Amino acid sequence: MQTDLVQEARRQAEICNACRYCEGYCSVFPALHAERAFSEGDLTQLANLCHNCRGCYYACQYTAPHEFDLNLPQALANVRQDSWEELAFPQSAAKLFQKNGALIALACVIGFALMFAAIKTMASFGGEGFYSVLSHSAMVAIFLPSFLFPLVSITISLRRYWRAVDGQRVKFSDIRGALLSAAKMRNLAGGHGDGCNFEDEDRFSHARRYAHQAVIYGFLLCFASTSSATFMHYLFDLHAPYQLFSLPKILGVSGGVMLTLGCIEMIRLKLRSDRNLGAANAWGGEVGFIGLLGFVGLSGLVLYVMGNSALMPSLLVLHLGSVLAFFLLTPFTKMAHGFYRLAALVRDEQRKT
Amino acid sequence: MTQVENWDVAVIGGGNAALCAAITAAEAGARVIILEAAPKPYRGGNSRHTRNFRCMHSGPLGPLVDSYSEDEYFADLMKVTAGKTNENLARLAIRTSEECLPWMEEHGVRFQPSLSGTLSLARTNAFFLGGGKGLVNAYYRTAEALGVRVEYEAAVTHVAIESDCVSRVEYTQHGKAFQISPTSVIVASGGFQADTDWLARAWGPAAKNFLIRGTPYNRGAVLADLLDQDVDQVGDPTQCHAVAIDGRAPKFDGGIVTRLDCVPFSIVVNKNAERFYDEGEDVWPKRYAIWGRLVAAQPDQVGYVIIDAKSLELFMPSVFPPIKADTLEELAGKMGLPKDKLRVTVDAFNAACGDTANFHPTELDGVSTAGLTPPKTNWARPISEPPFYGYSLRTGVTFTYLGLKVDANAQCSINGQPIQNLWAAGETMAGSILGQGYLAGFGMTIGTIFGRIAGKEAAFYAN
Numbered sequence A: 001m002q003t004d005l006v007q008e009a010r011r012q013a014e015i016c017n018a019c020r021y022c023e024g025y026c027s028v029f030p031a032l033h034a035e036r037a038f039s040e041g042d043l044t045q046l047a048n049l050c051h052n053c054r055g056c057y058y059a060c061q062y063t064a065p066h067e068f069d070l071n072l073p074q075a076l077a078n079v080r081q082d083s084w085e086e087l088a089f090p091q092s093a094a095k096l097f098q099k100n101g102a103l104i105a106l107a108c109v110i111g112f113a114l115m116f117a118a119i120k121t122m123a124s125f126g127g128e129g130f131y132s133v134l135s136h137s138a139m140v141a142i143f144l145p146s147f148l149f150p151l152v153s154i155t156i157s158l159r160r161y162w163r164a165v166d167g168q169r170v171k172f173s174d175i176r177g178a179l180l181s182a183a184k185m186r187n188l189a190g191g192h193g194d195g196c197n198f199e200d201e202d203r204f205s206h207a208r209r210y211a212h213q214a215v216i217y218g219f220l221l222c223f224a225s226t227s228s229a230t231f232m233h234y235l236f237d238l239h240a241p242y243q244l245f246s247l248p249k250i251l252g253v254s255g256g257v258m259l260t261l262g263c264i265e266m267i268r269l270k271l272r273s274d275r276n277l278g279a280a281n282a283w284g285g286e287v288g289f290i291g292l293l294g295f296v297g298l299s300g301l302v303l304y305v306m307g308n309s310a311l312m313p314s315l316l317v318l319h320l321g322s323v324l325a326f327f328l329l330t331p332f333t334k335m336a337h338g339f340y341r342l343a344a345l346v347r348d349e350q351r352k353t
Numbered sequence B: 001m002t003q004v005e006n007w008d009v010a011v012i013g014g015g016n017a018a019l020c021a022a023i024t025a026a027e028a029g030a031r032v033i034i035l036e037a038a039p040k041p042y043r044g045g046n047s048r049h050t051r052n053f054r055c056m057h058s059g060p061l062g063p064l065v066d067s068y069s070e071d072e073y074f075a076d077l078m079k080v081t082a083g084k085t086n087e088n089l090a091r092l093a094i095r096t097s098e099e100c101l102p103w104m105e106e107h108g109v110r111f112q113p114s115l116s117g118t119l120s121l122a123r124t125n126a127f128f129l130g131g132g133k134g135l136v137n138a139y140y141r142t143a144e145a146l147g148v149r150v151e152y153e154a155a156v157t158h159v160a161i162e163s164d165c166v167s168r169v170e171y172t173q174h175g176k177a178f179q180i181s182p183t184s185v186i187v188a189s190g191g192f193q194a195d196t197d198w199l200a201r202a203w204g205p206a207a208k209n210f211l212i213r214g215t216p217y218n219r220g221a222v223l224a225d226l227l228d229q230d231v232d233q234v235g236d237p238t239q240c241h242a243v244a245i246d247g248r249a250p251k252f253d254g255g256i257v258t259r260l261d262c263v264p265f266s267i268v269v270n271k272n273a274e275r276f277y278d279e280g281e282d283v284w285p286k287r288y289a290i291w292g293r294l295v296a297a298q299p300d301q302v303g304y305v306i307i308d309a310k311s312l313e314l315f316m317p318s319v320f321p322p323i324k325a326d327t328l329e330e331l332a333g334k335m336g337l338p339k340d341k342l343r344v345t346v347d348a349f350n351a352a353c354g355d356t357a358n359f360h361p362t363e364l365d366g367v368s369t370a371g372l373t374p375p376k377t378n379w380a381r382p383i384s385e386p387p388f389y390g391y392s393l394r395t396g397v398t399f400t401y402l403g404l405k406v407d408a409n410a411q412c413s414i415n416g417q418p419i420q421n422l423w424a425a426g427e428t429m430a431g432s433i434l435g436q437g438y439l440a441g442f443g444m445t446i447g448t449i450f451g452r453i454a455g456k457e458a459a460f461y462a463n
Helices: A003-019 A028-033 A040-049 A055-059 A072-087 A091-097 A101-121 A136-164 A172-184 A207-234 A247-272 A283-305 A312-332 A336-352 B016-027 B045-049 B070-081 B087-106 B132-145 B196-203 B205-209 B221-228 B284-296 B328-335 B339-352 B442-462
Strands: B009-012 B032-035 B052-054 B125-128 B149-151 B154-162 B165-173 B176-180 B184-187 B240-246 B267-269 B302-308 B323-325 B388-400 B411-414 B417-424
Touching: A003 A028, A003 A040, A003 A072, A028 A040, A028 A336, A040 A072, A040 A136, A040 A336, A055 A072, A055 B132, A072 A091, A072 A136, A072 A336, A091 A101, A091 A312, A101 A283, A101 A312, A136 A312, A136 A336, A172 A336, A207 A247, A207 A283, A247 A283, A283 A312, A312 A336, B009 B016, B009 B442, B016 B032, B016 B045, B016 B132, B016 B184, B016 B442, B045 B132, B045 B442, B052 B087, B052 B442, B070 B087, B087 B442, B125 B132, B132 B149, B154 B221, B154 B417, B165 B417, B184 B221, B184 B442, B196 B205, B240 B284, B267 B339, B284 B302, B284 B388, B302 B328, B323 B328, B328 B339, B328 B388, B417 B442
Parallel strands: B009 B032, B009 B184, B032 B149, B184 B417
Antiparallel strands: B052 B125, B154 B165, B165 B176, B240 B388, B267 B302, B302 B388, B323 B388, B411 B417
């Protein structure tokens, strides 16, 4: 970890601990107020628990120009960003992509090219629909490893995280509490239920919370769509293409709409927010990631609408190429935050008991 | 001098009282302008540093538990002021506080349960979520939505009174002079504590060593201007809300984090390494406000708290780490105290300590010294277990009590005759109720109640 970032977060946490006015905003402050000194692991945990709602910044009596110069959302965002690079496997990939939107876009283009090459080189033997362009077995050959690799990488990172924050044996109740927090995005509700401060200085709103919910639930629906299709393919021998009133289509179309709109709204809010309250230099990487995720959703929808047109093979290349890039980059982009955040919420449940 | 558009109500100041006045007047249909001397990041005066307000309630109310009756509240006030209060105004503030809490919520303020480390206030004081700056932000949003104009860095230089009426208000902003002729004027611009020359005139040169816990913008310019024009005053210029804070705190604006809660577990000595007061007289929240004056009476207006390892974790951490040493002599060296004398003082204190088996950090435990002057009547345990820790203490002034005398309508007067269109609210008139001493959270109560009264009266007059 970068010692200057950790030291700055420690300096600020010590001031917060002597003040405590923000105790009711989110989970960070009760956790912070339970300590008297802050180890690197403590700060890593607090940083990953912070949802960057910014309530504490706008309420703070010690922000610049005050000489104490508090900006806790930024200090924690910097530690958080650094922890994702530090704990990633392999680290070098995270250092490359976490802060760099242009490289994420480039990876996506490489994804397109790889899919295009796959179509050209892997012959399809007259399957239906998309499979007439790229056979089912070719898709599995490409996407199974691309799905398993990030899982392995994230597992290694989470084990590292758990050691760093001195995690205990996980109980079912810890996971239940953490999932409930995440499902409601409780930490973006502001403690009073009025939401967070993001797009309009100190005005509280639910805009970011709801946009984030649309992204999460949209993504999960898309994931459920693909999973249901896999089950139908292997267990029931029901092969794509599916009709509109089939499980994969209902889940996929509704999920795709939510994911796409959610990502557009997240970027719109981000453009209106104060960049100085987030991680320094990570803005491009964050926007690049949201753009990639939104593109996955949008290209999937367009593919659904125009699946029977002559453009279908090109659209398939764009969609599958972006999905490939998204999967492979998951441990090294903002996508990783979901896993660390959930781990931090589990750890926080353990603190409360 | 530029004459700018005219207003029904001008509010001088931009803290809690000013905002409550502006919102109330605007809701009554008045066109309101706020003249806030501070730039936007420092708006809100001392309210920016507050954390709660003290509220009467007959049953559980918002974040408050149990009940807190008018008589108990008034008795608490009598204790800290030693009877120096105006009972009518005090009871008006206390009685009205109950209806304030829902009013505050309706106007955007959000509350939270009593903060960790402040459990003793859970029944009497309602804590603002995010503290006073959160409250101030919410009120500015509400005021602006009501069409209230807010001018920052607008320093009022003169409130001209002709016979029994304010005729105009003059202010400067960004190097230019302006004047307005509002129908009604509300003064809510605080005490004069940030003007250390004025403090020194009242206190003597010792005041130069005081730290100012809150905003550097409360210099009493409007207060002085009005007193010069014979507006009736109240209060003693040496009386103020003053506490003992960490001597390393900034000169201004250090706020809550410079507070030190370790005195009950310590011995406190002056620069000659002599003890001067019973550190264990009562639980800290009840003694917090007297130590400012105790330290002010010591040479160079400085005190030194000494604790040992066994007490380090008994109090809330403060913003500056303690000075640490393995021996008392080393600690004395680091703190600039006479080593031999500190040793003598500590040895005498330790020898006077008795049985400490009943030590209880959060209750009056009666663990006291015997045959020592001054005694330590609770929590008296020997200072014996290294490492030893020390903090320096200085007097931190929150706000001064010399102010404008008002009646139950928050109206100002000259020789007892009301000024037709001048009202005052908040710290600038709090001396009407606080003759001395302080009751935690009462400043915000006074500001909210008299701000609302002033706003209502000023709008009524303007209509």
